[in-house]
Every structure is written in C-alpha cells, then in structure tokens.
Amino acid sequence: QVQLVESGGGLVQAGGSLRLSCAASGRSFSRNAMAWFRQVPGKEREFVAAIRWSVGDTYYADSVKSRFTIFRDIPKNTVYLQMNSLKPEDTAVYYCATEPRTAVLRTATYNYWGQGTQVTVSS
Numbered sequence: 001q002v003q004l005v006e007s008g009g010g011l012v013q014a015g016g017s018l019r020l021s022c023a024a025s026g027r028s029f030s031r032n033a034m035a036w037f038r039q040v041p042g043k044e045r046e047f048v049a050a051i052r053w054s055v056g057d058t059y060y061a062d063s064v065k066s067r068f069t070i071f072r073d074i075p076k077n078t079v080y081l082q083m084n085s086l087k088p089e090d091t092a093v094y095y096c097a098t099e100p101r102t103a104v105l106r107t108a109t110y111n112y113w114g115q116g117t118q119v120t121v122s123s
Contacts (some may be wrong), residue, residue: 022096038063038092050105
C-alpha cells in the first residue's frame with residue numbers, strides 16, 4: 001500500500017505564506033510525478049501544480065503561477081508546495097497525488113491520494 005501524508009496547512013492572513021509537505025511511503029510505486037490539487041466544498045477538485053520526479057520539470061495552474069512553487073526532496077520521498085502571497089480564494093483542502101495514469105499531469109487521473117490538509121486564508 002502506498003501512503004501519502006500531507007502536512008503544513010493552517011490559517012494565515014492574506015498576503016502570508018505557508019509550506020505544504022507530502023511524504024510518500026509504502027511499497028514501490030511509479031514515482032514518475034507528484035502533484036497538488038485543491039478542492040472547495042461544492043466545487044470540483046482542481047489542479048494546482050505538478051512535478052516530474054526525475055527531471056524536476058514543473059507545471060502550474062495559471063491562478064497560482066508566480067506565487068506557488070512545487071519542489072521535491074528525492075532522498076526523503078517528499079514533495080513540497082511553497083505558497084506565497086496567499087489570497088482568500090486560495091482557501092481549500094489541498095491534496096497531494098502520485099502515479100498519474102497519463103502523461104499530461106494537469107489532467108491525469110492519479111492512482112494514489114493523500115488525506116488532504118486544510119488551508120484557510122483570511123482577508
């Protein structure tokens with residue numbers, strides 16, 4: 001079984017920063033890419049950012065580009081999401097995911113998901 005454990009969520013004022021972490025563990029799996037998604041109640045889960053594990057190529061949703069940074073620590077099997085200049089509209093539950101079934105990371109179906117971590121940005 002593959003486990004993804006997120007941490008780092010919390011309450012922050014608009015303009016502030018948070019760093020999310022997602023640690024992967026368990027049986028061997030295809031760690032070709034990891035991604036962050038977010039979801040607000042009543043809305044569909046949306047892509048935030050992704051990273052190709054071996055080469056480090058990164059991809060971002062337009063809404064977070066230049067404010068968020070995704071990076072990974074290979075020895076620790078951990079992916080991070082550094083979120084700066086946070087806005088109230090960034091409020092959501094953030095999920096990490098891995099093992100995409102297709103090559104286009106922003107639209108792929110992922111085999112494994114974390115439990116989510118709440119990020120709340122106050123105005």
